[in-house]
Amino acid sequence: MADQSRQIKLAAAKKKLKEFQQKSSPASGGGGGNGGGGEEPGAKKKRKVKGGSQPDTPSADRHAPDNIQSILKGFRQTNGVTLPAYGKTQNCTHDGNENHADENRPLSSTESLWQSSTAYINGDNAHSPANEKELESGNQDLAAALDSSKLTNNRLNTKLEQLTTQSQELTDQLQKERREFEQKCMREQGAMREQLQQAARQKTGEAEELSNRLQATKQRVSELERTLFSVSTQHKQFDKHNKELEKERDNLRLEVYRLNSVSEEGRQQSSELSEQLKLRMSENNDMRLDLEELRKRLEMADDMLQQSVRASQCQPADALMESVAQLQTERDRYAEQIQEEGLVWKDKTEQLLSQVTVVAEERDRSISQIQELEAHITDLKHAAALLSQEREAQAEPKPSGTSESELALQGALCSLQQERDSLNAQFQAQLRDNEQLSRMCSEQESRLSELERHAERGAEDAEDRRRMLEDVQSDKATISRALAQNRTLKDQLAELQNGFVKLTNENMELTTALQSEHHVKKELGRRMGQLQEDLHNVKEQLDLKSQEYQALLEQRDQVVGHLQQYSAGYTALASEREQLHRHSALATPYRDQGDGVESQSLPDSPQKSSIAIPEDFESREEMEEFVRSAVSRVEAERDEVRSRLEEERRLHLAARHQAAALIEHHSHSHDHDHDHDHEHNHDHEHSQGHGQSHDHRHSHDDHSHCEHTGSEGVPVEVHEALCVAMERLQQRFTSLMQEKADLKERVEELEHRCIQLSGETDTIGEYITLYQNQRAIMKQKHMEKEQYISMLAQDKEEMKAKLAELQNLVMRLVGERNEWYSRYTGAVASANATANPDLLPAGEEQVQAHHTHRRMELNAVDGQESMDVSSAVEPDSTDLPNGGPSDQGQGLPPDSHALMRPQEDGTTRQIMQLLQEIQNPQGPRSVPFLGDNPCVPFFYRPDEQDEVKILVV
Incomplete structure (x- = not known):
């Protein structure tokens, strides 16, 4: 891709060069040695080259450095490339010519330009068309490189401007918000201070008011106390005595009412107890009559029994058995009746005893209360006597109002004395009632003791009758046993035979049941083994998932650290970009004197990231491989970008040093050797400074994975890819956590089932042991029955x-x-016959x-x-x-x-x-x-x- 884009740019540069040559062809006819100032740089360069082809012009040799400087200036203006000084290039060409035989390498466009310029300076005026073509191709390369560098610089400038504007906006916004927040806080603090001051003023005013009121009230209270103390001292004592007497009177009334109620309850209880005693007496008489009837019946039963015993030979056994059964039923019924009546009488006597004890306790309590009331009444009498004495002592100085109060107190004392008399009368009546109740209770206790003795005698009689009936029953049982022994033996033999058959059948059923139970036990054991294996596998899977989860957490932490490093590197790169922009702005005035040093063109277009993120990962290993490959690619791109950045920085520093050297050359006009030594020292210092700067910035670029400044799209895409990868990692993490939770629930369910199955196996084992015990018992019984049958x-x-x-x-x-x-x-x-033959019966x-x-x-x-x-x-x-x-x-x-x-x-x-x-x-x-x-x-x-x-x- 880089070679294709470079070829396209070279073709475009060639096309532009042809157009430029066509435009400058009419002006090249009068090609003088001096270039015009108003002509274009391309025309100047072409004219200078053509002028150099004339061999017999001494002015060309004399003004060659000026012409070369103008040519370099034209290159700098057209391409924007910074070229080294003339002296340096000449020394370099001499060294290159000396070492040309040792180094057979292809020459770049800048080197060919150096050779042509040195040949022109040394007097080689005859140039071939091949050199012109090389110059054109070098110019085209330089133009393409300059265009690409201009584009990248423009992009970087625009982006830096945008970033600076954004940062400026952010800082402005932050300052603005900070000022607003500070203003708001100041306003709120001012309002709060004002409110607190107002509240403090209000509270101080209220406190002063309350203190003033408190002082006034204290003064008034002290005055009132002084005035009332003299008035109320006398009345307090009388009021106090009156209140105490009233309280005592109320208490006495309450006591009288309570004693009346207690006496009424005692009377009612005594009447109820007397009625109950009458009922018990009537019931006792009925019981006596019943006992007499029972005795008569027992005597009749004894007579009948004796008669039946006497007539046992002539009566059949069935009649005897029926009579015995009847007598037994009657005996049981009478015994049950006697026991029931004894229990009833026992309960009734216990109830009567508890009632008597309650009445006695209430009587003792009432006596103690009456004694307390008498003591209290005596205390009241003493208090009344003291009051009367005090009144007599204070009768002379007191006014008429006090005499009325004394009269009222005397009336109250009279009424209290009347109440006391009435209470004494009630107390005497209560004592008489209690004495009557005690007499009745003693009579009832004596009657109850008599009834208990009668009940004991009845129970003894019933026990004697029961013993007699048991004896009769035992006698009759011997008769019935003797009659039924042979039949029972036959029945037992038949039953034993049937039982033997049943036992064999039951043994067969038990064997089949045990076999089925053994089969079920084996099945349950197999299922338990399978469940334990499943549980073990699930635990292993859970451990693996937990380990994967820990690894994913560590990877997530590593990715987060890498992202933080990327962000830090990006910020460092932004600062470096700003420095580079600053350096490029400083180097722009010297770029017009370029000499084609930057011959290697940078990539024209940013390479886009080649990381293709799949939609979904099939497994965790695939996801880990993808993350590792992405990280390795990003690191490789980082290293490449770092090398490019270092190269660009090195070239930039070299251009700066060349520009500085060029300025020194124009200012001081030293010779070529001195310039060469200076350049050599300067290059050495540059290499040291570059190494120091590289070492200084290497710590910032160790962990950064960003692209070069010319390819700014790569870090964004890598960042997006990493964001997508992080989202997927988070999704995968959540899914793994969900799976882990499901696995935990599954493990808990399996453990619960295992517990249930263990309980079921325990119960089955218990059933099996029970069956085995029953089987052993049945076997033992079967053996015993076989032995018994053999014995029989x-x-x-x-x-x-x-x-x-x-x-x-x-x-x-x-x-x-x-x-x-x-x-x-x-x-x-x-x-x-010997005694009396006539006396024969x-x-x-x-x-x-x-x-x-x-x-x-x-x-x-x-x-x-x-x-x-x-x-x-x-x-x-x-x-x-x-x-x-x-x-x-x-x-x-x-x-x-x-x-x-x-x-x-x-x-x-x-x-x-x-x-x-x-x-x-x-x-x-x-x-x-x-x-x-x-x-x-x-x-x-x-x-x-x-x-x-x-x-x-």
Whole structure:
């Protein structure tokens, strides 16, 4: 782009040069050695070149420096380039000619111009057309460079003017606002001061007024106090006594009213308590009647029970059970009624006791109040006596007004004495009422104690009746247990079998449920693992995002620092531009003597920034790469602009030094060697000064990324690009913060879910442990039931064997009893026959027939029916008809008893032992006793207590 723009400008310069040559061609015909003052600079230059082609003109050699100076002046006027002095150029050309063989490099337009000028000075007057062409091309280059420099200078001047105007406007505006603010503050302060002064004056005036009023009021008060003190000293005492008496009277009235109300309440409570006592007495009488009825019913129940016990053999078991149930229900109902009534009486007695205590407390309180009132009344009497004495002492000097007040006080004292008498009468009445109440309370307490004793006796009686009913119930329960034992065993066996089947089914269900629970547990564990992995990944992502966020924050801080550095560099560049403009303004008078030093043309147009900002970044890495590339480009452009600025500054300083040297050359007219040494020293000083200035300004340009003064569009675009990048960074930062907040919410939600899942897993674990415990318990129960079933089966086999043995023993016992009965009947018959054959009982035939029928029944019992045995035994010998063998056995001789007892004891003992083993196969074999062993129906003789033990099937 720079080469193309340079070629375009060169073409335009060539075109302008041709037009200039065409314009100056008519005036070049008379080309003298001296240039006219009114001709254009281009025409002068061309005429001088043509004049130099004449070889035999001595004036050209003589006036060559003047002609060259005029040519340089024309170049300076046309191009505005500052050229070095003539002597310097001549020395430079000599050095260039000496070193030409060593340095084979292309010559620029300025160097070709130097060569042509030196050749012209040295007498080389013959110039070829090629030199003219080189001169034209050099002129064109110089014209293009000068045009570009003029344009850049104009731009910089306009911008500097704008900046100066803006800064001036800003400073003016700032000064104006500052003045306005100061004026406003002064006005406000003046107004505030005036207001404060006015308020202070007002407050001082008010304070003085108040102080004056206070003094006047104090004086007046002191006068009034002195005047009133003498008047009110006497009245104060009487007023005080009167007020105290009135207060005491009011207090006494209040006390009287309160005592009246308390007495009324006590009377009401006493009347209520008397009514309650009457009600309790009536209820107590009713309870006594109920207790008597209950006693009668219990006696009847005892009689009925005895009758039922006596008639237990002839009555069926169902009727006995029904009667027992009825008696039990009646017993429970009576016991509940007695308990309820006892609780009611207990509550009522407690209420009465609490009321009595309350009444006693109120009585004591009223007595204490009455005593206090009596003491107060005595105090009032003493005070009244003192007042009467004082009045008698002060009766003579006092006027008539005081006598009226004494009369009023006497009337008040009389009324107070009357009230006191009435209070005494009320107090006496209250005492009488309290005595009556205390007597009534004592009577009520005595009655309550009697009622409590009656209630205790009733409770004891009810407890005795309950014990009796419990005994009857236990007796009847033994009967019912004996009847239902065999059926319960069968039912238990069936239930055990059904339970075994149910247990197997339940075990299968539990195994399936446990398998499903294990599967669910595995699924939950897998889900927990996945959730923990997700949580770990989310935490890692959150850490990465936080690190990226920290990196972005650091990058943002770096970018902000770079922007601040850019702004500082821009301000420094603006100041440098101002200095450059100042230096260029100072160097404008010397630019007309330019010699083409600035041959290298600056870029004609500012290069625009090549940073293309994308619309959106795909990732953070791409954004970082873009920022880094943009920063590197800006730094490269900064370095390039810095080099250009340094080059321009160096050229500018060189032009200044050349102009200064040229002025010295014209003023002092030194020789070329001295000029060369001076130039050499000056250049050395310039290089040192430039190095110092460069070192001085290098600290300001280290961090600046701005473009050169000739390309002012670059920093604006870079600034805009950086602004856009910052906005995008901020957007990205906000989006990252939003993502971070979302991730935090997600993490919190996941933690909450993890907590819930951990709680669910805990509950599932608890359920699993519960299921396992239940399963272990069920297994244990199942094993116990299996053992019990096996034991039952073994017991059943043993029972069968024992029942077979029992059947044999019973059959043997029946045979023995039949033999014994035959012997017994024979003995009885022989005894009766020997004693009195006519005294044989009339019912003997019936008894004999009955016993034969019983024996037939006993013989007809098979093995299956022998399993249904009973454990209930009733010691009653009256169940046998007509006394039975017990009555008849009493008439047996003692030797017959002695003969029959050993024969029956062995078989009966074996039977009882076997029955005990059947009833308790695993327990200790203790001696059988009545009511514990199941028995079979048989009869045996009375024992030593003349009692017959009957076993009922």
